[in-house]
Amino acid sequence: MLESIKNAVWGMPTVLLLLVLGVYFSIKIKFWRFAVVKSIFSLPFTPKKSNGSGISSFAAAATALGGTVGIGSIFGVGIAIAVGGAGSIFWMWVCSFFGIGLKYAEIKIAFGKKGKGRLSGGGAHRRLCELGYKRLSTLFCIAALLASFTTGNITQIGVASELIAAHGISRGFVGAGCFISVALAVFGGRRAIAGINSRLVPAACILYIGATATVLALNFRDIPKAISEILSSAFGLDSMLGGFSGALLSRALREGFARSMFSNEAGMGSSPLAHATADTENSETQARWGIFEIFFDTFVVSTLTALCLLTSGKRDISEVFGKSFGNIGEIGFLILTAVFALASVISWCYYGECCIAYAFPNGRAAFYIYRALFALCAFFGVYISGESAFALADICNALMTLPNLFLLILCRNEIERIE
Numbered sequence: 001m002l003e004s005i006k007n008a009v010w011g012m013p014t015v016l017l018l019l020v021l022g023v024y025f026s027i028k029i030k031f032w033r034f035a036v037v038k039s040i041f042s043l044p045f046t047p048k049k050s051n052g053s054g055i056s057s058f059a060a061a062a063t064a065l066g067g068t069v070g071i072g073s074i075f076g077v078g079i080a081i082a083v084g085g086a087g088s089i090f091w092m093w094v095c096s097f098f099g100i101g102l103k104y105a106e107i108k109i110a111f112g113k114k115g116k117g118r119l120s121g122g123g124a125h126r127r128l129c130e131l132g133y134k135r136l137s138t139l140f141c142i143a144a145l146l147a148s149f150t151t152g153n154i155t156q157i158g159v160a161s162e163l164i165a166a167h168g169i170s171r172g173f174v175g176a177g178c179f180i181s182v183a184l185a186v187f188g189g190r191r192a193i194a195g196i197n198s199r200l201v202p203a204a205c206i207l208y209i210g211a212t213a214t215v216l217a218l219n220f221r222d223i224p225k226a227i228s229e230i231l232s233s234a235f236g237l238d239s240m241l242g243g244f245s246g247a248l249l250s251r252a253l254r255e256g257f258a259r260s261m262f263s264n265e266a267g268m269g270s271s272p273l274a275h276a277t278a279d280t281e282n283s284e285t286q287a288r289w290g291i292f293e294i295f296f297d298t299f300v301v302s303t304l305t306a307l308c309l310l311t312s313g314k315r316d317i318s319e320v321f322g323k324s325f326g327n328i329g330e331i332g333f334l335i336l337t338a339v340f341a342l343a344s345v346i347s348w349c350y351y352g353e354c355c356i357a358y359a360f361p362n363g364r365a366a367f368y369i370y371r372a373l374f375a376l377c378a379f380f381g382v383y384i385s386g387e388s389a390f391a392l393a394d395i396c397n398a399l400m401t402l403p404n405l406f407l408l409i410l411c412r413n414e415i416e417r418i419e
Helices: 002-009 012-029 034-042 057-068 071-084 087-111 124-130 134-165 171-186 190-218 220-234 237-242 246-264 271-275 283-312 317-359 364-383 386-410
Strands: none
Touching: 002 386, 012 087, 012 386, 057 190, 057 271, 057 283, 057 317, 071 087, 071 134, 071 283, 071 317, 087 124, 087 220, 087 271, 087 283, 087 386, 124 134, 124 317, 124 386, 134 171, 134 317, 134 364, 134 386, 171 190, 171 317, 171 364, 190 220, 190 283, 190 317, 220 283, 271 283, 271 317, 283 317, 317 364
C-alpha cells in the first residue's frame, strides 16, 4: 500500500514539476558561470558565534547539512541502484544539478524581504501565511512534522539499527541507546542541536570521504566500467536489442529523483527552516550555503558511495567496507553510520521545532511534548523495516514539496542573478 501511494505522489507530474522549476531557477541565477561555483568555496568554513537571537550562519549550514548528508546519501543510494538500476544515479545527478537552483531559491525566499534593519520570514510556512495562504501554511507544517518523524527519525534509526542488530546486538538495547542519545541532544533546544552538528557533521564527512576514496583507490581499474554502467542504464541502452524499455527509464527516473530528494532535500523546503534562523542580514550568502549543500551531498558523498558499490559489485555499503578493510572497516562504518544517523535525526528535530515555534509561539509545553515524542519515535524506529520506512518517508517528502513549490512559483520574482 505504501509503495502504491509513493508511486502515485512520485509520478511523472511531480518529477517534471521539480525538473522544470529547477531548470527555471538555475537559468535565472545563472548558476553555470564559473564565478558562482568558485564563490561557494570562499564561504567561511569555520564556526562563528551568533550575536543575535538566532544561530550563526555556519551553524545553520551545518544543521542543514546534517539533515541532508545521512542515511539517504549512503544506504539510499544502494536502494536506488537496487530498484532503479545504476541509471538512477545519472538521474540523481540531473535532479541535483537543477536542484541547485531550487535550493538557492527556497533559502532566499525563506528569508523574505528586508524589514526594519533585518530580514523577515523564516521558512515556507511563514512566507505562505504572510501571503495569505494559511491553509497551505498549515499543510506544510503538518507535513514537515510528519516528515521529522519519518524521513528524519524512523528511516535514519531503522537503517542504522538494522546494521547494528546484524552484529548480534538486541534491538531493544539499540532502541534504548537511540532514545537516550536523541533525548540528550534534543532536550537542549535548537541552539544545542546546532552546536552539536557544527562539530559532528564536518568530522564525520571527512572520515567518510577518506574511507570511500581509499576503496576507490583499491578498485580504480573498475571506475570507468562503473561510470559506463551508470550512463548506459540511464536510458535503457543495455536493453536496446530487446526494444527500448520505457518502464526501465521511468523507474530509473522516479527512483533517481526520489532518492535525490530524500538525500539533498532540494525543493522540499526543509533545510530553509534552519537557514532562515541564521543570524545574518545577507540572505544571498546563506543561500550559497545551500548550493554547497547539494554539491557536497550529491556530487561528493552520494557519488563516492555509488562508485564504491558499483566497483565492488555490492548493494550494501557496509559490505564494501568489510571487504576492503576487514573487521576494522565494519566497526568503523558502524560508528560512522550511527554518527550520520544521529546528526540527521537531531537536524530534523530542529526543523520540527521551527514548525512548533510557529504553531505554538508561547507554548513551552508543546516543545517538551514534541521532544519526548521524537525521542520515543527513535526507540520504536528500530522495529520498523527499512523498505517501509523509506516508502513512508518519500510520501511525507512529497507532501512537503508541493506547498513549497507553490511558494517558489509565487515568489519567483524575488530571485535574481547571482553576482
